[in-house]
Amino acid sequence: MPSKKPQPHKPAVSRRFAGALDRLADQGRLRSLNLPAGLDLTSNDYLGFAHHPDLRACAVRFLSEDTDVPVGAAGSRLLRGHQGAHDALERLAADIFGAPAALYLANGFLANYALITTLMGRHDTIIYDEHVHASMRDGIAASKAKSVRAAHxxxxxxxxALKQAAQDRRADGEIWVLIESVYSMDGDCAPLDEMIDLAARYGAMMIVDEAHATGILGADGRGAAYAKAKASDYDRIITLHTCGKALGVAGALICARRDIVNYMVNAARPFIYSTAPLPVQAALVQAALELMISPQGDQMRSALQQRCDQVQAALGGSGSHIVPLIVGEDKAAVDLASRLQERGYDIRAIRPPTVPEGTARLRLSLSAALSRADLEGFIQTYKDIINA
Ligand SMILES: Cc1ncc(COP(=O)(O)O)c(C=O)c1O
Structure with missing residues (x-):
């Protein structure tokens, strides 16, 4: 019998991916990578720190002066990757945020994911706001805890949800409340004080993601939860401060009780089995925190406030530094963004699944680095296009 020649296997995944990409294109949801071009109305560099000369100088100094410090950490924090810059940053952060301890991770996504998958066990219940970030959602999906979604x-x-969870709670079970202080796509604030008091009444633990509040809200930009977290010695509150937004660098600081940080160091797989962030990155975050609490930080916050007031007066909204310009339909949002981009404004369309169906939008992100005239030009152009 003639032997049958094996046919080369055409990977099924190629068909699957091509089909998925075609469907996204049909829906107006295809994403692609585009370099920055035009006036920045889209990044999270709310205070202009990402371009700040002090931070540039810090990087140059750090990399050129101390040649004993490696460029790459070259190991996990638990091995030789733990460098003086990480240690100094965590001490400074604990001090600034008034927390018993702080832990620095490579980015906010990882930090949320690590917190949730490490701290929340199978007898726990997680109650989370329906608008929390994808990193919290993925952590929730991967954790063994029961989860309950609460209306925004x-x-x-x-x-x-708290009442029910408290009724069902086992002796070894914990209740966790997960929220953000400023929501990333709508720019609205949580009723934070009330949320903290409510969680405390039911004996729940809480994670407050301060990604879009750090540098801006609370005393000297320490975050919206700072006063209450510090007053309670972070007994039931963990705060997460991402360092790649208003702080202009990268990474994330978890502020928490010492036992929680110790447990993370011993059990958080994304922390343990991963190379430590670059030492220069930690040194830069340290410089950014110093800038945040300095008089210059205050000047940047008041410049940002002026831009927020200007946009609120012209376009309405909540007066936040994140302004959702809701369009509705996906293709219309992409079209509006590209018309503004053609006129020199770097603003991007945000579509489902990042935001709910039917709420595609432009996410206008304000910065202390913008001038009044820059924003006036944008507002006029935006109005001209939508009223045409
Ligand atoms: C609310 C929130 N949490 C966490 C993150 C993740 O932070 P990072 O960009 O440092 O990974 C983001 C970033 O978009 C965010 O908006």
Whole structure:
């Protein structure tokens, strides 16, 4: 019998990926990588720190002066990757945020994921705001805990879920409340004080993601939860401060009780089995925190406030540094963004699944580095296009 020649296997995944990409293109949801071009109305560099000369000088000094410090950490934090810059940053952060301890991770996504998958066990219940970031959602999906989604910023919905979770709680079970202080796509604030009090009434632990509040809200930009977290010695609150937004660098600082940080160091797989962030990155975050609490930080915050007031007066909204310009339909949002880009404004369309169906939008992100005239030009151009 003639032997049958094996046919080369055509990977099924190629068909699957091509089909998925075609469907995204049809829906107006295809994403691609585009370099920055035009006036920055889209990054999270709210205070202009990413371009700040002090931070540039810090990087140059750090890399050129101390040649004993490696460029790359070359190992996990638990091995030789733990460098003086990481240690100094964590001490400074604990001091600035008034926390018993701080832990620095490579980015905010990883930090949220690590917190949730490490701290929340199978007898726990997680109650989370429906608008929390993808990094929290992925952590929740990967954790063994039961999870309950609560309507956005709805204290009554949180209370109902807390009441039920408290009734069902086992002796070895914990309740966790997960929220953001400023929501990343709508720019609205959580009713934070009330949320903290509510969680405390039911004996729940809480994670407050301060990604879009760090540098801006709270005393000298320490975050919206700072006062309450510090007053309670972070007993039931963990705060997460991403360092790649208003701080202009990268990474994330977890502020928490010492036992929680110790446990993370011993059990958080994304922390343990990963190379430490570059030492220069930690040194830069340290410089950014010093800038944040300096008089210059205050000047940047008040410049940002002026830009927020200007946009609120012209376009309405909540007065936040994140302004959702809701369009609705995906293709219309992409079209509006590209018309603004053609006129020199770097603003991007945000579409589902990042935001709910039917709420595609431009996410206008304000910065202390913008001038009044820059923003006036943008507002006029935007109005001209949508009213044409
Ligand atoms: C609310 C929130 N949490 C966490 C993150 C993740 O932070 P990072 O960009 O440092 O990974 C983001 C970033 O978009 C965010 O908006």
């Amino acid at each position: 910023n709805d204290l009554a919905a949180f209370e109902t």
